[in-house]
Amino acid sequence: MTLAADLDHAVQQHDPDRWLASRFIDDPLARADVVLLYALNHELARVAEVVSEPLLGHMRLAWWREGIEEIAGGGGPRAHPVMDGLAEALARNAFDPAEIAALVDGRAGDLEPDPLADEAALNARLDRTAGRLASAAARRLDPSAEPSATTEAMRAWGLVGLFRNGRLPPNWTAAEVTAAVDARIEAARTPVGGLPVRAFPAVAYATLARAYARGRTPGPIAKRLRLLWASATGKI
Numbered sequence: 325m326t327l328a329a330d331l332d333h334a335v336q337q338h339d340p341d342r343w344l345a346s347r348f349i350d351d352p353l354a355r356a357d358v359v360l361l362y363a364l365n366h367e368l369a370r371v372a373e374v375v376s377e378p379l380l381g382h383m384r385l386a387w388w389r390e391g392i393e394e395i396a397g398g399g400g401p402r403a404h405p406v407m408d409g410l411a412e413a414l415a416r417n418a419f420d421p422a423e424i425a426a427l428v429d430g431r432a433g434d435l436e437p438d439p440l441a442d443e444a445a446l447n448a449r450l451d452r453t454a455g456r457l458a459s460a461a462a463r464r465l466d467p468s469a470e471p472s473a474t475t476e477a478m479r480a481w482g483l484v485g486l487f488r489n490g491r492l493p494p495n496w497t498a499a500e501v502t503a504a505v506d507a508r509i510e511a512a513r514t515p516v517g518g519l520p521v522r523a524f525p526a527v528a529y530a531t532l533a534r535a536y537a538r539g540r541t542p543g544p545i546a547k548r549l550r551l552l553w554a555s556a557t558g559k560i
Contacts, residue, residue, distance in 0.1 A: 327408055328356045331363045334405075338366045344547060345529040348555045349465060350522075357418045358461045358526070360409040364388075364427060365457050367406055372434035381435040389428045396421035423460050430456050440486075440493055450482035451475060461526035462519060469523040476512035477530040477560055480505045484536045498539070505537040509560060517558055524558055531560040 325333070336343045342362045349355035368388065375381040391402040395414055401407035413419055430452035440446045455478040462469035486492045487501045509530070516527055531554040535542055542550060554560055 327405060327412075328359075330405060331409055332356070332359050335359050335362045335366065341529040341532055341547070345525045345551055345555075348525045348528060348551065354465055357413050357464050360406070360413055361419075361427075361457060361461055361464070363406050363409065364424070367404075368428060368431040369434070369453075371431060375435075378435040378437075382432065385428055385431055385435075389425055392421060392425050392428065418464060419460065423456075423463075426452075427456055427460065440491075446483070447479055450479045454478040454482035454485070458526050462523040465526055466520040466523040469519055469526070470515070473515040473519050474527050475515070476508050477516050477527045480508035480512060480533045481530045483508065484533045488536060502537045505533050509534060512560060516560055519558070521558065524555060527560065528554045533560075 332343070335346075339362050343359065346355055346358050346362070349358060368385070371381050371384045375384065387402070391404075391407050392410065395401055395407070395411045401411035410419075410424065414421055414424075433449050433452060440449060455475055458474040458478045458481075459469070459471035462474055463471070483492075483501065483505055487496070487498075492501070512527075512530065516524075516530075519527065528551050531550050532542065532547065
């Protein structure tokens with residue numbers, strides 16, 4: 325298998341909803357670049373899950389940040405398939421190295437002991453993680469995509485992710501999560517509708533957030549149909 329195929333398979337296994345949305349990207353090279361972003365996101369997101377203390381997590385994030393800086397400076401990639409993919413993509417100017425480094429920096433909040441003290445902190449956390457990822461993917465698909473167009477959709481998606489993984493503060497009830505997700509989806513409709521058609525797969529998976537917030541997990545066929553509808557209409 326090629327590097328691109330290996331990364332595609334890994335994202336299919338670890339991030340199936342984003343992977344499924346990426347099937348609606350017509351250009352194979354653009355699709356591979358977006359999948360590369362998702363593969364990087366998976367590696368960064370799991371840092372907080374595998375370390376025993378914050379310092380070790382910051383060291384892992386520093387490894388990624390320094391590796392990206394080395395590539396941007398003309399050096400070779402460190403020994404990791406995602407680094408290999410980033411080296412190839414950055415050589416084509418597919419991404420701004422600063423944008424990729426920002427994805428790394430956004431994960432530092434995962435290592436904070438109490439990062440979600442209030443809604444402002446929650447939104448900031450989601451904007452630095454899911455939001456930055458979606459805006460980077462959208463701009464790769466269409467450089468004219470407005471970064472803020474993805475904000476509310478990714479706040480809904482990221483909130484569901486924290487809820488499903490048990491990482492919200494304990495004072496959040498299921499009903500409050502559902503209401504918050506619904507409000508964010510409603511707030512996202514107008515800006516998402518302004519995204520260029522080519523950029524829409526970068527946020528299409530947010531259409532599944534309402535079901536997840538209600539404790540439902542659509543089956544594979546239902547997901548495909550929902551994503552097909554979202555992609556055809558430009559709505560989530």
